[in-house]
Amino acid sequence: MEYEAVIGLEVHVELKTNAKAFCGCTTAFGGEPNTHVCPVCLGLPGVLPVINRQVVEFGLKTALALNCQVAPFCKFDRKNYYYPDLPKNYQISQYDLPLARGGHLKITVDGEERVIGITRVHMEEDAGKLIHVDGPDGGYSLVDYNRTGVPLLEIVSEPDLRSPAEARAYMEKLRTILQYLDVSDCKMEEGSLRCDANVSVRPRGSQSFGTKTEVKNLNSFRSLQRALEYEIERQVAILESGGRVEQATMAWDENRGVTYVMRTKEEAQDYRYFPDPDLVPLEIDAAWIERVRRELPELPDARCRRLIDDYGLPAYDAGVITSSRDLADYFDRVVALYPDAKTVSNWIMGDFLRLLNAGNLEPGQSPVPPEEMASLLQLQKEGTISGKIAKQVLEEMFATGKGARQIVEEKGLVQISDAAALTQIVEEVLAANPGVVEDYRNGKDKALGFLVGQVMKATRGKANPGLVNRLLKERL
């Protein structure tokens, strides 16, 4: 039998507010343990929470960008469970009346576009960090409350995803949108973007759902995809051997490449949700929603469409460039100075991204400002340097941070477009390669390329290739 997977994702994203969700402590990442804490986030007796307005603003931005309906009335609830990273032993969250519901986002996998439903978006607070230390008597754990109370959005998708690749594409698209909104750092390695997956399998074509498991601890796009592949295979194997999938909470072990059971259904938690009496409800009126909607930046799908419509870029190029807001901003700024969009796109998708990746840099961290990129392309266009030299110059620009013109001048890389200066070299190359000349004259067109290459080599790449071609042909 052929099976298909049914996957829904619960994504937690840390919001990049200045202060925590319910107190004035900084949200800065890092810091010595327990130095970003106060009586409120330590959950000391007597303290009370007050919600940071920016958390709601960021939540609204996200909800609108994900095409959700914002609730006119929402409230905070307490989710009660005991864990030492949770100082109050309850988490302030939202239960039956979340901030927003009923949205969607679009993903494209293998050229096919799919619309994935968003069930809900709600606000909550993050927990602290535990470090486990081995030792006698089972060792011990250390608790750092710096992250406790950092605002989170939980974004829950509908079970609309059908493959690990789609799940990954959803996660990547969601990250892109959050980055465009500038509401989160979205660094999976620092935990500011996290993901749990609900996954089940069923015979292809079936409308009912199989028993699902929840897989936690998916800390990178790669582990999301690998864990889902593993878990789907595991479930299919159970079904094929006539067994039944047990409802459970699983964890992904990245090192061993397996999922394992954390909690079975019998041990399911009873969170005893109830409205937090310390926080008052939120009423979000149409005027507030409209103000936030007006302030939304251009989002990836719209921007992608614009690059296709306005610049005639291929959909693939537009998709790559708009996958990062910083990259798209970079593109726009280069194109504003050098209005040949396709050339700019080629350079950005090619050498520019390659050099960024090599340096482990984000587009926003490029050592080459857009103005210099445009000036490099201009130098090439006006014939001052060849394309090949331009690539070298870009590498130099990445390495040194110097401007394109400065490098070209300092290194004497100006293209030789003086026919008189090149004629001498052309003559020498022809004289040194009589056999190749003979081949060309016998109709081997490829031989010309070799001769051009020899001239370029002799000039260390600086000869104007068009001119070299012309001079060679004249003499042949």
Added chain:
Amino acid sequence: MPITTAEVEHVALLARLKLTPEEKAAYTGQLNAILEYMDKLNALDTTDVEPTAHVLPLRNVFRDDVARPGLPREKALAGAPAASEGQFKVPRVV
């Protein structure tokens, strides 16, 4: 609906309370007496009554997004039953 000793045990686990057999028996009896008294509420028809979670009609109470210094670490850890390396120390979790 009388509450059973098994339910008392389950609730005690949820509340992280370890009860002696005597306490279990006493709480089972007392909770039953109290809950029986609570059943008086069922005499009221509350079908169309909105619940009151807050007595004040307050809405949208916010703090500004301004980070302020918190507690010095010594003070944060001052009440800790056990601490190590600037952190709270507990029996190993998982």
Added chain:
Amino acid sequence: MDLHYLTAHELGDLLQRREVSAVEVTEAIIERIKAVDGRVQAYLTRTAEEALEQAKAVDAARARGEEPGPLAGVPMALKDNLCTGGVRTTCASQMLAGWVPPYDATVVRRLKEAGAVILGKLNMDEFAMGSSTENSSFFPTRNPWDLERVPGGSSGGSVAAVAAGEACYALGSDTGGSIRQPASFCGVVGMKPTYGRVSRYGLVAFASSLDQIGPITRDVTDCALVLGVIAGHDPSDSTSADLPVPDYRAALQPEIKGLKIGVPREYFGAGIEPEVETVVRRAIAKLEEMGAICEETSLPHTEYALPAYYLVAPAEASSNLARYDGVSYGLRVPGKDIIEMYMNTRSQGFGPEVKRRIMLGTYALSSGYYDAYYLKALKVRTLIRRDFEAAFSKYDLLATPTSPTVAFRLGEKAGDPLAMYMSDLCTIPVNMAGLPALSIPCGFSQGLPVGLQLIGKAFDEATLLRAAYAFEQATEYHRRRPELGVA
């Protein structure tokens, strides 16, 4: 002159006229504490040294010609569930026996800014759960009027200290009657302000939607003065009302002609001691005699307030008290793993009543029972509020007994939780509706004080204080002092 039995406004006048110094007053009350607290047992923690420092600072300010305000230099004390930076705050629980907060509650900060001299921290039922102060995990406090009787609770230490001259005034907290019922038992004035009038920041939470801090004083004028200092918006408490605070002392006019007072018949039902009823009805007749228009009325859902309260309050408490787990502060009793550590700590750290309420609240919130219990109770809460709304469309105030009984004997109700809960029958509905109410001495039964409860409209503490002040001016009950023996 017995400085220890002067009211805050009397002491304030003497201090402002430089007839006594704050240090003299403070020393006198410290002496009084030494003389009688062995019998009353109101204090859990005494801060005599800090108090004298605060008194010196006030005297120095006055010596410089400054006038730091009417409460500056007046010695007072705090219920031990109000956080005091640097001074242990125990909630009368083994769980927090050694806990020293790193911060002041908002009310404590405001009192310090007003120049209050803080003598120490007062006994209470553990985590404010109880009606007799017998649930203190340290020792019970005695009623100064009869040392074999309870002072009421949970603010029993606060009320006993004020009644015995061990503090000029005190702050307590009131979740279901914990200020008013003991005030009634010990013959002092106790007010629970409107929910949201006084910041709860730094009050160790019992039931967050019901808790309110209030003054315990020897007369109504002091009540107005202290309320004026502690009331007002606090950005640290989301449930604190952003409303102006009237000049409560200016509201104290001994004139109540035409004031409409409802007398709800349900508060005089089964369980009320006949003599208590007689005394309270005589007090209401007195109000009428003074020109108020008193009418019998009905709050039909009154009998449901107690069962609804004992679902709402324990449910909130079960969550509020989850933080006491031995991880980052307070008691820890070791265990082989984290769960055993939690269970050992909480089982040894909490007393039986606290555990009983945590159990009840956990049960009420647990899956399968939420709708039947917790949600039902919240709906009944709406019905109780509507009763009051209807009554206040006709009346300015409601008058009732504060407690159905006078102070009972130590141990009398300790074995029967339900009987103990009944002690708060008249006070609980007020918390459920979030309204302001106070208890004032209105007579005696069996030689023990009886309290009259006046209930007001939300945020109309001024009218409550005016009526109470008028009654007080026309009577002498508030001047009676217990015969604790001569200091």
